[in-house]
Amino acid sequence: MPELVPFRPLRELKREMDRLWTEFFGKETLPEVFEAEWVPALDVSETQDAVIVRADVPGIDPNELEITVSGNTLTIRGEKKQEREEKGENFYRIERSYGSFVRSIQLPADVDTDKVEATYKNGVLKIVLPKKAEAKGKQIPVKVEK
Missing domain, CATH: 2.60.40.790 (Immunoglobulin-like)
Structure with a gap:
């Protein structure tokens, strides 16, 4: 049976994706579509x-x-x-x-x-x-x- 993964807020998900992209490409490349409301x-x-x-x-x-x-x-x-x-x-x-x-x-x-x-x-x-x-x-x- 697969393990359930707890829901992560979008900001936390974006930070994690930014970290992965930065490690891979050497710079942040994801657009800021998940930014919190300004x-x-x-x-x-x-x-x-x-x-x-x-x-x-x-x-x-x-x-x-x-x-x-x-x-x-x-x-x-x-x-x-x-x-x-x-x-x-x-x-x-x-x-x-x-x-x-x-x-x-x-x-x-x-x-x-x-x-x-x-x-x-x-x-x-x-x-x-x-x-x-x-x-x-x-x-x-x-x-x-x-």
Whole structure:
């Protein structure tokens, strides 16, 4: 009776195939068809007046990005379209990859959605979400009694 082999996730299978191809051919030659779904990396910081979110979205047309704030949740949607062309003496190859992403995060404070600003520069999307007045808090000075 044949032995049952446990299921391996596709990423693990691709790593193993890459290792075998690298050993045999001396370089990785398999296309990246088994790559995990891509989502942009995010940095979230908070100042006294705003929450600032930076998203790494290289190669994405800024006009293809959709940013929404609903309640305390910021959502960034977009689509990555990538084409890689390679020509050699005896070959020609073009690989295309397309995929949409959605990234949602809970905001650490209530924000004024009417004043949210988004800018894009060098593949980085920066979203500044000003806090509502009540979310900023009020600093109370300490009086020293004599």
